[in-house]
Amino acid sequence: MDIYVYYRVHSSRANVLQMQVTAMQAHLSKRYGVATALKRRPVEKDERHTWMEVYLAVPDGFDDALKQAVIQQNLAILIDGERHTEHFLDLSACA
Numbered sequence: 001m002d003i004y005v006y007y008r009v010h011s012s013r014a015n016v017l018q019m020q021v022t023a024m025q026a027h028l029s030k031r032y033g034v035a036t037a038l039k040r041r042p043v044e045k046d047e048r049h050t051w052m053e054v055y056l057a058v059p060d061g062f063d064d065a066l067k068q069a070v071i072q073q074n075l076a077i078l079i080d081g082e083r084h085t086e087h088f089l090d091l092s093a094c095a
Helices: 011-032 062-073
Strands: 002-010 035-040 048-056 080-088
Touching (some): 002 011, 011 035, 011 048, 011 062
């Protein structure tokens, strides 16, 4: 299963958020062996960008590890609104 997490961030917080999420993803990648990516929409709206964290082929229990990592990095203070999490299955694995 893959996890996609998206949220909005004020442009003034972009550099700090990028550093913190990159560090968090490096830790999670090393500990759980998952591929990660961090993306941002190219266009700003109301001085905010939409950001997306990607976690591919996550193991069971990864959701809880991700939630704990977000708390440890204190990402909530950098994000406007909520983190929205989506789960997707690779269709080739389901066939």
